[in-house]
Amino acid sequence: MGFSIGSAGVRTGGPRGNLESYADKVDGKSFNLKVFKYLLVFVKPYTLRMVGAFIAMLVTTGLTLLSPFLVKVAIDGPIIEGDIEGLNEIALVMLLAFVVLYLSSMTQRYLLSWVGQKVLSDLRSKLFSHLQKLPLSYHDTHIIGVTISRVISDVGVINQLLSQGLITLIGDSILLTGIILVMLSLNAQLAVVTFAIIPVIVIATMIFAKYAKTAFRNTRAKNAHLIGDLAENLTGIRVIQAFANEGSTSERFDEVNAANRDANIEAISLSFIFLPTVEFLSMVATGIVLLFGGISVANGTISLGTVIAFLAYVNRFFLPVQELSQLYATMQTAMAGGERVINLLNTEPAVNDKPDAIDMPTITGHIKFKNVSFGYKDHVKVLHNINVDIAPGQMVALVGPTGAGKTSIANLIARFYDVTDGTVYIDDIDVRDVKQISMRQQMGLVSQDPFIFSGTIADNIRFGRPSASIDEVVRAAELANVHSFVDKLPDSYNAEILEDGANLSVGQRQLISIARAILADPRILVMDEATSSVDMVTESLIQDALKKLLANRTSIVIAHRLSTIVNADQICVVQAGKIIEQGTHTELISQRGLYHELHDRQFVELVD
Numbered sequence: 001m002g003f004s005i006g007s008a009g010v011r012t013g014g015p016r017g018n019l020e021s022y023a024d025k026v027d028g029k030s031f032n033l034k035v036f037k038y039l040l041v042f043v044k045p046y047t048l049r050m051v052g053a054f055i056a057m058l059v060t061t062g063l064t065l066l067s068p069f070l071v072k073v074a075i076d077g078p079i080i081e082g083d084i085e086g087l088n089e090i091a092l093v094m095l096l097a098f099v100v101l102y103l104s105s106m107t108q109r110y111l112l113s114w115v116g117q118k119v120l121s122d123l124r125s126k127l128f129s130h131l132q133k134l135p136l137s138y139h140d141t142h143i144i145g146v147t148i149s150r151v152i153s154d155v156g157v158i159n160q161l162l163s164q165g166l167i168t169l170i171g172d173s174i175l176l177t178g179i180i181l182v183m184l185s186l187n188a189q190l191a192v193v194t195f196a197i198i199p200v201i202v203i204a205t206m207i208f209a210k211y212a213k214t215a216f217r218n219t220r221a222k223n224a225h226l227i228g229d230l231a232e233n234l235t236g237i238r239v240i241q242a243f244a245n246e247g248s249t250s251e252r253f254d255e256v257n258a259a260n261r262d263a264n265i266e267a268i269s270l271s272f273i274f275l276p277t278v279e280f281l282s283m284v285a286t287g288i289v290l291l292f293g294g295i296s297v298a299n300g301t302i303s304l305g306t307v308i309a310f311l312a313y314v315n316r317f318f319l320p321v322q323e324l325s326q327l328y329a330t331m332q333t334a335m336a337g338g339e340r341v342i343n344l345l346n347t348e349p350a351v352n353d354k355p356d357a358i359d360m361p362t363i364t365g366h367i368k369f370k371n372v373s374f375g376y377k378d379h380v381k382v383l384h385n386i387n388v389d390i391a392p393g394q395m396v397a398l399v400g401p402t403g404a405g406k407t408s409i410a411n412l413i414a415r416f417y418d419v420t421d422g423t424v425y426i427d428d429i430d431v432r433d434v435k436q437i438s439m440r441q442q443m444g445l446v447s448q449d450p451f452i453f454s455g456t457i458a459d460n461i462r463f464g465r466p467s468a469s470i471d472e473v474v475r476a477a478e479l480a481n482v483h484s485f486v487d488k489l490p491d492s493y494n495a496e497i498l499e500d501g502a503n504l505s506v507g508q509r510q511l512i513s514i515a516r517a518i519l520a521d522p523r524i525l526v527m528d529e530a531t532s533s534v535d536m537v538t539e540s541l542i543q544d545a546l547k548k549l550l551a552n553r554t555s556i557v558i559a560h561r562l563s564t565i566v567n568a569d570q571i572c573v574v575q576a577g578k579i580i581e582q583g584t585h586t587e588l589i590s591q592r593g594l595y596h597e598l599h600d601r602q603f604v605e606l607v608d
């Protein structure tokens with residue numbers, strides 16, 4: 001075990017303690033005009049295409065209404081009269097109508113899918129860039145998988161509603177009204193008899209809607225839960241395997257999985273009961289038309305053509321009814337999803353640039369904390385009245401027990417969070433007065449757990465300065481003592497790294513993250529030293545690389561390694577959110593306080 005001052009803290013009350021974020025509070029209205037209006041904004045850029053789709057839909061609907069009528073005209077006229085020429089004409093009109101119908105229906109589908117995919121990717125881009133701006137505190141308290149489910153599934157259903165749904169709703173309503181009107185005008189009496197079935201449809205639909213509302217919303221919640229659990233377990237797979245916890249983790253997953261399955265079965269069963277009901281009613285209606293229509297034809301009060309047209313209309317009548325009920329189910333999930341997505345989009349970044357924020361001038365590196373207090377949550381302070389003054393070019397070490405507040409102090413320098421009281425100054429400018437980007441561009445952070453992105457080694461080193469040439473990358477790698485390792489790889493700097501640097505050792509990851517910081521050449525460097533033990537050779541490579549990294553800039557090092565601390569210009573000992581000792585290594589040792597104690601303890605551990 002190495003020097004254990006302030007090891008990487010395990011956050012208590014972690015994701016599992018925060019399951020409420022699976023079910024963000026939603027209004028639960030089946031149709032929420034506010035949500036709908038908000039989402040419509042995303043369709044707006046494609047208004048022209050939507051209008052095109054709308055026109056195509058009108059044409060399709062019109063022609064769908066027209067064709068049974070043409071059949072009636074053909075039967076009652078030319079067919080009965082034996083007028084071949086007239087029949088030819090009608091057949092031609094019909095052919096023409098079908099060709100146009102074919103084209104309009106194709107256009108409608110094409111345009112809607114096109115707009116749909118655009119809206120989908122726009123919404124996702126917007127969510128992603130918003131997520132990038134959200135405070136770390138948001139990401140600290142929300143389960144990654146659930147956020148992913150917002151961006152992928154919720155956005156998916158919203159899109160279904162916006163693009164397909166909107167047009168389907170209007171188109172089907174027009175079609176239904178049209179069919180009713182045409183039937184009434186063809187023969188009011190037969191129409192009224194046939195429509196005796198409508199109240200039954202309305203009742204069936206209302207019953208369906210009542211159950212569908214909860215059932216379909218439930219599927220979304222369970223789905224988010226499933227994705228959340230999956231993502232968390234995959235992220236924590238090392239711990240799961242290390243603790244041989246596969247059994248109970250699987251059990252937990254099985255539960256979540258079963259709950260998701262049951263919710264879906266329940267929702268789908270509703271459709272499976274409802275849709276055949278509609279089909280059954282459609283057959284009853286057909287029977288009514290055949291019976292009453294047939295009698296009327298026999299009596300000579302209705303023409304044969306009218307009855308045949310009626311049969312066709314009745315047939316067409318039930319398709320939109322089914323479609324609309326499906327749409328209602330989609331709307332349930334989309335409204336809930338929409339509310340959640342809007343909630344997410346409306347979550348304010350906690351740290352905003354002031355409207356009059358200035359660009360940070362070139363930083364010389366003077367950092368000052370003046371009476372700073374801070375809490376992640378308003379009522380629980382984790383830092384109390386911190387005062388530190390760091391001259392340009394100085395190296396300051398923060399040491400102290402785990403959970404003392406070292407990382408929190410570091411977080412305030414780059415303004416990842418805002419102070420509760422007091423002020424953080426960089427070059428005597430309040431960090432709240434400058435644009436965050438202009439400030440962070442001049443700062444570097446090597447975090448406790450360096451993150452390596454998938455991509456090549458060169459890309460990872462270039463992360464802070466994408467424009468760097470390969471020579472500069474190599475030079476940084478040399479300084480970081482990682483060049484000899486990279487050079488031996490078959491693809492050298494173009495070697496692909498797996499996601500999260502899975503194919504690299506911890507030491508290699510640290511060296512690469514140091515090379516990254518060297519290349520970015522920040523004026524201020526914050527280094528949250530990793531605690532993981534590496535072998536002696538790597539350890540000395542890291543120490544050596546660090547020395548080069550820390551030179552010529554102001555640096556704040558959260559140190560776990562004795563050798564790093566000894567050379568610091570200033571050591572701050574942090575305990576319970578306060579700086580309790582401050583001075584150089586020699587001064588603090590002679591004070592015989594906590595630093596002396598921690599130092600002794602490490603010495604004993606080293607001897608062990």
Ligand code: UTP
Nearest residue numbers: 006007008009376382402403404405406407408
């Ligand atoms: P720090 O994360 O600043 O502690 O948390 P530290 O000194 O760096 O600890 P090590 O050495 O890395 O382990 C300080 C306090 O702030 C709370 C923690 O619970 C701790 O008590 N905290 C931290 C939060 O409330 N929210 C956070 O997101 C992080």
Ligand code: MG
Nearest residue numbers: 009406407448
């Ligand atoms: Mg820390």
